[in-house]
Amino acid sequence: MNAAQGSEAETVLRLSGITKRFGTLVANDAISLSLKRGEVVALLGENGAGKTTLMNILFGHYTADEGEIEVFGKPLPAGDPNAALGAGIGMVHQHFTLADQMTVLENIVLGTQSLWSLNLGKSRARAKIRQLATDYGLEVDPDRMITELSVGERQRVEILKALYREARILILDEPTAVLTPMETEALFATLQKLVAAGLSVIFISHKLGEVQSVSDRVVVLRGGKLAGERMTSEATRRELAELMVGGQLPVNEIGPSTPRDVLFELRSVSTPSMGGAALRQISMQLRGGEITGLAGISGNGQAALAALIAGTLEAREGEIVVHGAPAGRWSPRAALDRGLGRIPEDRHATGMIGDMSVAENVISEAYRSPRFSRFGFLDWKAAAAFADDIIKAYDVKCPSADARVRLLSGGNMQKLILGRALDGDPDIILASQPTRGLDVGAVAYVHARLIEARDRGAAVLLISEDLDEIQTLSDRILVIHRGRLSKPSLRGERSVMELGELMAGHGVEEGADHAA
């Protein structure tokens, strides 16, 4: 982005030797980091590498066990979010912190004024917001309610909020996770304007492509330690990836697909809403030997579609057809009996029962089969043996089959779910956000298993908000927008930008009637 600032640029932020322990876990181990005026530093690392902990320390949510923070040459008192704000640090969290029932303006001025002032000084605030918005390309109507805004607009409000408080250092935590490709481009343009105006930015991410296009310098964290620091212009993608993972990057080969019969079909199905958009008369077909990817921005009906197929959400109208025959009454049990393997979106809430053991969890879909029970009595030996099989076959790191699932890492929990879902080689597989929050190694593992299932002839539906993932794995891509599906496209048929257009809703409505 900007040319390297050289050593003459002023250092605005200096973290030195930050260490933070949680019990025996060292979340941050003597991390030092500096940020110069007008610079974008990317903080790169996998989940659990310590990025968020570090930023929470900087922002005063945690107190570091060791180390010091200096902002504009002055030491920052530890553990005080107001001190960070006062020193000119603004943070845009991954999960927005906006009051939904208030206007943009009210959200931005919230907390900046004395509780006792009768006059909010709205017109002055409005003028200032308008000015900031035009200066940095953050157009939002100050008088609209937050509920009316898109996710991208809400993020702009968060940035405006920080700028309104005269932030000189802006921290963005995984800001692109919720954005369309176009919105991401717009965000990057805004960041460019901000640094041109002399602000400094810390950009937290685990996506290499983004980091390369937006940052001047990359700081890589791994396992709570500083793994390396590179000028973006001098680092290759591979080098950064290996710093992040700490070794060779696993690569999945995906060969050409051999499409077979349609195994699963939805015929003009509508559903009630599930937090996001409801499905409106959607039709789709899943073929054996193919991975069908469903792209879309969060909240456009993916949750409803996944719940519908999994059997936890009842259709209002339409038909589910399995192996060419109408499925009749659909439920989780029916789905399992028809040979569906299901990977739910939320491992913790839906996938596993955290307070029960590994063995108890892996039999939860089959405990009534003669394999695990007889006359109403469970065969715990068989359950433990099955758990051991999955632990071995899926390389799950856990103390034993008796360990409580809550103690497992996200990746290991996901491997258990994979093992449970793929046991008995189901020929229809629903994978809903199967890699969300996993580290690179676990992601590669999940992908390999999905490819393996596809190659043995299973029909796989991959629902993901990560467009890269969709594009890498899918033989056929569908885009969902406000509960409607686009026409399917084959691998490589549509560009990222074209898919982005569909994700933003251009062309999905028209395509819906003759989809798939």
Next chain:
Amino acid sequence: MRLEPRPSSSGAAKILWPAGAILATVVFSSVLVMIAGASPFTVFWLVIKGAAGSQFALLETLTRATPLIFTGLAVAVAFRAKLWNIGAEAQLYLGAVMTVVIGTGAVTLPSAGLIPLIMIAAMLTGALTLLGPAILKTKFGVDEVVTTLLLNFIVLLFVSMLLEGPLKDPMGMGWPQSKRVIADAQLPRLIKGKRLHFGFILAIASAIVVWVIMKKTTLGYEMRAVGHNAEAARFAGIPVNRVIAKTALLSGGLAALAGFSEVAGLKGNLTLDLSPGYGYTGIVVAMLAMLNPLGVIAAAIFVAGIFVGADAMSRSANVPSYIAEVMVATSLLTMVAAIMLMRYRVRWR
């Protein structure tokens, strides 16, 4: 202040926290005893002596523990599946009603047939009493805490009506009490001339059966799964609503056995003071046992001991026996706090 989950709790913690809870209860009660003008050491010594200091005291404690084991099991089973049954009192009374309806002469059978018949009928009555709230919960989302709690008052009034009307003993000199159950419907005494009766054996057996159900059967597995995470259970194909209904039947049936055993084993007839709140005390018992069916036996004996011991103590020391209620109530609060502290670490910032 913030709560952070502990990675796991060690075996020692599982003993130490509850022990700490009981210690805190004793300390708190000591303050009250001192306010009442007595020495805590004397008072607690008298309580212990009154609860376990003689054969009479011990048998009395076990007799008092019998209904508490049943209601404690009823609550433990329901709470395990996160069905908040606060209505064990109502289920107990309806079980007792069924016992006198059948047992006062309406059916004549040898006791080997009559007692099981009454038992089953009483259990069914209690089971159906809780099934209503369970169905309201699963079908319409009505909070079972409210329905089961309020049902207690409705049932008590209903029993009062029965005792003034159809079930009133014509020979009862006008007292609101039922006729006595016939000899064949009575549970035998375990020791001749003492009050401890066969209901105690039934209670222990029930605890073992419930333990087996929870540990070894698919039903117990389903109940635990639903209790820990209903959404995940539903996703895995466990019929959540049906499991809740089964839990309600089991829990209500167990609570009704308390009423059955009190009437058929101890009192002989039904009066409005059959239960001094056994249904509610069952909640304390279940919590003290951390919902473990075998732990319920120990917890019930402990709580019964406090009541029996406090009665004896109040006769010799000048401290009201209400101290027992206070101790039991306090032990519930400290136990809940201890369970929380066992699972979570408190962080102050």
